[in-house]
Amino acid sequence: MVEIGFKLGSEVFGPQELINYAKHAEEAGFDFASISDHYHPWLSQQGNSPFVWSTLGGISQVTENLGLMTGVTCPTIRQHPALVAQAVATIATLMPGRFILGVGSGENLNEHIYGDHWPPAPIRIEMLAEAVDVIRTLWQGGMQDYDGCYYHVENAQIYTLPKKLPLIYMAADGPIAAATAAANGDGLIVSGGKKEILDIFNENGGKDRPSYSEFSLSWAETDEKAVDLVHKYWPLMAVKGNLSWDIPTQTHFEELAKNVKKEDIPESIPCSSDPQVHIDIIKENIGAGFDRICIQQIGNNQHECIEFYKNEVLPEFK
Numbered sequence: 001m002v003e004i005g006f007k008l009g010s011e012v013f014g015p016q017e018l019i020n021y022a023k024h025a026e027e028a029g030f031d032f033a034s035i036s037d038h039y040h041p042w043l044s045q046q047g048n049s050p051f052v053w054s055t056l057g058g059i060s061q062v063t064e065n066l067g068l069m070t071g072v073t074c075p076t077i078r079q080h081p082a083l084v085a086q087a088v089a090t091i092a093t094l095m096p097g098r099f100i101l102g103v104g105s106g107e108n109l110n111e112h113i114y115g116d117h118w119p120p121a122p123i124r125i126e127m128l129a130e131a132v133d134v135i136r137t138l139w140q141g142g143m144q145d146y147d148g149c150y151y152h153v154e155n156a157q158i159y160t161l162p163k164k165l166p167l168i169y170m171a172a173d174g175p176i177a178a179a180t181a182a183a184n185g186d187g188l189i190v191s192g193g194k195k196e197i198l199d200i201f202n203e204n205g206g207k208d209r210p211s212y213s214e215f216s217l218s219w220a221e222t223d224e225k226a227v228d229l230v231h232k233y234w235p236l237m238a239v240k241g242n243l244s245w246d247i248p249t250q251t252h253f254e255e256l257a258k259n260v261k262k263e264d265i266p267e268s269i270p271c272s273s274d275p276q277v278h279i280d281i282i283k284e285n286i287g288a289g290f291d292r293i294c295i296q297q298i299g300n301n302q303h304e305c306i307e308f309y310k311n312e313v314l315p316e317f318k
Contacts, residue, residue, distance in 0.1 A: 005031060014048050019055065040250060044250045081134035103131070104128070
């Protein structure tokens with residue numbers, strides 16, 4: 001059974017808004033929600049970036065059945081994996097059986113804040129694999145030491161552990177990361193339904209594990225308004241390439257965004273008031289082999305989009 005989720009965009013909304021959207025998403029029939037874990041928004045005008053673990057604590061108190069996942073946490077530089085292990089154990093205790101830790105190798109935008117060196121992608125992926133091992137070691141309970149290549153833990157014990165440990169999904173955007181996710185993750189996270197990444201994951205031993213695809217779109221009463229929302233809140237959606245991993249500040253992203261014209265946006269992201277467009281995108285992701293599909297609505301009309309999906313889209317898949 002395919003599950004459909006709603007993305008909680010911490011870059012644009014404050015913690016109370018995100019809590020309200022999660023509650024609404026559950027009431028509307030979404031199976032789960034994914035929440036971004038950043039220190040900075042991509043653009044200053046997006047205006048937010050609350051601490052994800054505090055927000056998740058609030059969400060745990062207003063929802064009962066909604067699955068939650070970080071999309072994604074980088075447990076390597078800004079957040080030590082031992083601290084992430086404790087944070088996730090607490091959240092999983094607050095929402096038993098419905099939290100998944102989504103992890104990735106991160107972006108310079110969020111991870112540079114202590115002045116640490118930003119490693120090349122292959123090193124970041126090695127660090128991520130080791131960080132996942134640290135987390136799982138601490139989740140065994142008892143006093144633990146860890147002496148790895150990148151991380152060291154001494155006499156550490158997590159006392160508050162959930163009865164059932166959460167799964168760890170790993171994000172991938174290239175072949176090395178996909179193979180690493182197959183070797184180390186309980187599931188795969190892919191942006192934009194890239195079937196070639198899922199194929200590599202499956203070929204390297206991940207075939208029977210869950211796979212998650214997240215894609216961005218914009219819904220509004222008219223297609224023109226949907227385009228306007230993307231241009232105002234997230235014009236970077238129209239910027240091609242993989243620069244986002246390495247650019248260090250919002251100022252640099254804002255310079256890129258200046259080059260985006262409204263007419264560029266529909267070519268890069270679906271902007272439509274037509275329910276069938278949204279239904280077809282989900283079906284394309286299902287057809288590619290993904291079993292968890294998450295939609296990210298770009299714009300300040302989150303409640304309206306949730307209602308639109310409740311009435312016009314989700315019934316197609318129930």
